[in-house]
Amino acid sequence: DGGITQSPKYLFRKEGQNVTLSCEQNLNxxxxxxxxxxxxxxxxxxxxxxxxxDFQKGDIAEGYSVSREKKESFPLTVTSAQKNPTAFxxxxxxxxxxxxxFFGPGxxxxxx
Amino acid sequence: AQxxxxxxxxxxxxxxxxxxxxxxxxxxxxxxxxxxxQYPNRGLQFLLKYITGDNLVKGSYGFEAEFNxxxxxxxxxxxxxxxxxxxxxxxxxxxxxGYNKLIFxxxxxxxxHP
Numbered sequence: 001d002g003g004i005t006q007s008p009k010y011l012f013r014k015e016g017q018n019v020t021l022s023c024e025q026n027l028n029x030x031x032x033x034x035x036x037x038x039x040x041x042x043x044x045x046x047x048x049x050x051x052x053x054d055f056q057k058g059d060i061a062e063g064y065s066v067s068r069e070k071k072e073s074f075p076l077t078v079t080s081a082q083k084n085p086t087a088f089x090x091x092x093x094x095x096x097x098x099x100x101x102f103f104g105p106g107x108x109x110x111x112x
Numbered sequence: 113a114q115x116x117x118x119x120x121x122x123x124x125x126x127x128x129x130x131x132x133x134x135x136x137x138x139x140x141x142x143x144x145x146x147x148x149x150q151y152p153n154r155g156l157q158f159l160l161k162y163i164t165g166d167n168l169v170k171g172s173y174g175f176e177a178e179f180n181x182x183x184x185x186x187x188x189x190x191x192x193x194x195x196x197x198x199x200x201x202x203x204x205x206x207x208x209x210g211y212n213k214l215i216f217x218x219x220x221x222x223x224x225h226p
Contacts, residue, residue, distance in 0.1 A: 004155075031211075042218040043214075094212055099144055099146075100161055101212070103156040105154055108153070
């Protein structure tokens with residue numbers, strides 16, 4: 001998990017509320033990613049960013065938003081439009097042109 | 113469509129025995145393949161990768177994987193399993209569309225029994 005931090009570790013949200021998950025990396029990586037993990041489904045890509053001020057939708061972007069104002073930071077907002085937000089969220093980063101991604105420890109979001 | 117399949121939801125092995133976790137892939141062009149391990153409530157840890165070269169790739173914690181182009185497989189192996197190897201294992205392939213996107217399999221839970 002070294003080099004990438006996610007906070008908080010656990011997050012509880014009421015229905016209808018937006019919530020923002022933090023992801024910070026000190027690896028000097030250009031690319032950052034957000035994944036959602038549900039039991040038995042592996043990881044699904046929500047958003048990714050190759051450089052500052054640029055990001056692309058992944059496979060399941062609906063109901064989520066991101067920003068990339070700094071190289072080190074890639075926060076994810078789970079909006080009230082996300083119908084089933086309870087999941088484990090993982091942030092990752094990689095070098096430009098690099099291959100393996102390095103993952104943070106994750107945030108478990110529960111909607112009450 | 114590009115995809116990764118891990119045909120076994122769970123693999124059970126006795127400690128000291130060899131283990132194999134299976135992975136097959138479908139991707140256009142030359143595949144970039146990865147194995148990750150996840151312990152409960154933790155992020156994924158990188159184990160090994162195949163980009164090019166020798167078909168047998170050695171990685172962390174004594175794990176290795178064999179790339180087989182004709183069978184489009186990339187099975188993870190270890191000669192002697194440890195109880196501490198019990199975890200969730202993910203195979204992934206780089207999306208040939210670029211941007212270093214990874215496509216993950218659904219994961220295989222490895223249980224090593226004493």
